Amino acid sequence: MNGISIDRADFAAIAQWVKPNAHVLDLGCGDGALFNYLKRERAITGYGVEIDDNNVLACARNGVNVIQRNLERGLREFDDQSFDCVILSQTLQAMRHGDSLIDEMLRVGREGIVTFPNFGYWRNRLQVLRGHMPVSDNLPYQWFDTPNIHLCTISDFERFCAARNIRVLERKVLTDGVLVSALPNLLGALAIYHFGAG
Amino acid sequence: MDSSEQILNKAGSVGAVVPQRAHFAEPLALKCGRSIADYELVYETYGTLNAAGSNAVLVCHALNASHHVAGTYADDPNNIGWWDNMIGPGKPLDTNRFFVVGVNNLGGCHGSTGPQSINPQTGKPWGGDFPVVTVDDWVNAQARLADHLGIRQFAAVMGGSLGAIQCLQWTIAWPERTRHALVIACTPNLSAQNIAFNEIARQAILTDPDFHGGDFYAHNVMPRRGLRVARMVGHVTYLSDDEMANKFGRQLKHGQVNYGFDTEFEIESYLRYQGDKFAGYFDANTYLRITKALDYFDPAFAHGGDLAKALAPARAGFLVVSFTTDWRFAPERSREIVHALLKNRRDVTYAEIDAPHGHDAFLLDDARYHKLVAAYFDRVFAEMQAGDAR
Numbered sequence: 001m002n003g004i005s006i007d008r009a010d011f012a013a014i015a016q017w018v019k020p021n022a023h024v025l026d027l028g029c030g031d032g033a034l035f036n037y038l039k040r041e042r043a044i045t046g047y048g049v050e051i052d053d054n055n056v057l058a059c060a061r062n063g064v065n066v067i068q069r070n071l072e073r074g075l076r077e078f079d080d081q082s083f084d085c086v087i088l089s090q091t092l093q094a095m096r097h098g099d100s101l102i103d104e105m106l107r108v109g110r111e112g113i114v115t116f117p118n119f120g121y122w123r124n125r126l127q128v129l130r131g132h133m134p135v136s137d138n139l140p141y142q143w144f145d146t147p148n149i150h151l152c153t154i155s156d157f158e159r160f161c162a163a164r165n166i167r168v169l170e171r172k173v174l175t176d177g178v179l180v181s182a183l184p185n186l187l188g189a190l191a192i193y194h195f196g197a198g
Numbered sequence: 199m200d201s202s203e204q205i206l207n208k209a210g211s212v213g214a215v216v217p218q219r220a221h222f223a224e225p226l227a228l229k230c231g232r233s234i235a236d237y238e239l240v241y242e243t244y245g246t247l248n249a250a251g252s253n254a255v256l257v258c259h260a261l262n263a264s265h266h267v268a269g270t271y272a273d274d275p276n277n278i279g280w281w282d283n284m285i286g287p288g289k290p291l292d293t294n295r296f297f298v299v300g301v302n303n304l305g306g307c308h309g310s311t312g313p314q315s316i317n318p319q320t321g322k323p324w325g326g327d328f329p330v331v332t333v334d335d336w337v338n339a340q341a342r343l344a345d346h347l348g349i350r351q352f353a354a355v356m357g358g359s360l361g362a363i364q365c366l367q368w369t370i371a372w373p374e375r376t377r378h379a380l381v382i383a384c385t386p387n388l389s390a391q392n393i394a395f396n397e398i399a400r401q402a403i404l405t406d407p408d409f410h411g412g413d414f415y416a417h418n419v420m421p422r423r424g425l426r427v428a429r430m431v432g433h434v435t436y437l438s439d440d441e442m443a444n445k446f447g448r449q450l451k452h453g454q455v456n457y458g459f460d461t462e463f464e465i466e467s468y469l470r471y472q473g474d475k476f477a478g479y480f481d482a483n484t485y486l487r488i489t490k491a492l493d494y495f496d497p498a499f500a501h502g503g504d505l506a507k508a509l510a511p512a513r514a515g516f517l518v519v520s521f522t523t524d525w526r527f528a529p530e531r532s533r534e535i536v537h538a539l540l541k542n543r544r545d546v547t548y549a550e551i552d553a554p555h556g557h558d559a560f561l562l563d564d565a566r567y568h569k570l571v572a573a574y575f576d577r578v579f580a581e582m583q584a585g586d587a588r
Contacts, residue, residue, distance in 0.1 A: 023543070045543065047540070047546075053549075053551075053552070053566050056547075056549050056570070057566070057569055057570055057573055059547070060517075060547055060549075060570055060573040060574055060577070061573045061576065061577075063577055065545050065546055065547055066547050066548070066549075067536060067540075067546070067547075067548045068548055068549045068550045069548075069550075076533075076537075077533055077536055077537045077540055078540060079540075079541060082540070082541075
């Protein structure tokens, strides 16, 4: 939707959690690159959802079934439990009501995958300590033009899941495409969560 | 293969075209219970049907349009097809790639058998006795035209408004013959408000003293006043409030009000002009039947209101497009169609074009809309070339 371009390491991490032939909904699907990657790697079916005209056009050109919709208005066209997996990649931080969108993900899908830039990453913390809003590969915008209005840390997200009775199935944390195992909230630039209803 | 972007930059016209006529001797059973023993359809084609017969696209017309979809006539160069901005060499529906068919529907007044035609049983024009035809009947007649042209399966069927409704019907009634459907500014059925406007239009015609129960031909008159009002009502529903405000606002024709009933506001002048123009060429009996065909269309009705069940037979891939300011067939109505297609896990792309023009936007040249249609036809073409049988 307005995310940065995610590299193949993210795609691969997401693909590992998507079952072959799964029916998938990709929210904020951009030009359909992730969807087509999953189509190749996992033979998925399903749809992308996008609000942006240019991305809708790009999806049409890339052969991705795309539904133009503002995610802030929920997922009304999609029935309960009609997808195996619902993906929200690099979009959560740009949502006004990210919490209700995650509820919607678990209404229409059996499982969800969400990725977001970890605001707790040490480079971000350092920039804040120096007195500035962070700008990086994962957060490429200036404070005045960023679509990212609801940034969070890995710890924030886990607290959120616990409070909402969302069951985290798996987690991967990446920095420059490499898996991070120790001190993820400090050393991880990008968080990828696989979750289900509690 | 050229990208759709490149294509749009070198678009042209199909040039001078010639309408053709197909005769069907086998009776066509109609939904109303009657049948038409013998009928003709007038049609036009652009481009060339390939050897495999796989590149045909049917363009279905809306309320007042015809088989003259693109190009001009040699003896009438100003008579440009109603969707000429969409169809032609290098246009979104590219006639260099596709064989495009436009057809005047059964009951029409542009040359196909209709109320003006002679009823062979009486030797007189059908008039008020012409059967009330439905969208189902139109589509079945179109399927016969496809047989006549050697088209077993359409690469796509395409239409806006009532044309789009016919496309939906194609996907339900002839799933194996409909590979893709471009369903633009559509609705799964008419709302009470839609039917209400149609009924006002019909009452205007039916109560015109010159209507004579539909047999006005014998009296050598036309119910012009009724048709005129019918068209005026229609036009109000085709435009958005904003578009009317932009185009006309409260502008006065003579710079001041005159406290009378001549044309004062520009919008009045526009409606009167449109009404007069329409009443000069359109057949009142056809208009009545087309509005009825619209009112009756409701594929979900036979399935307890479940549109997904109604669309379950469809095998086509869909492009569904709506326009944000269309209040006649609002985006919510297109989303109902999308919802039903999602339920059936059909291939569907849905776009909501932010256009100010209201329902009429489907006929206008909007870059986002046309690029999307071009991109979708790229996909249809690529698939067609790959010969991948759905």
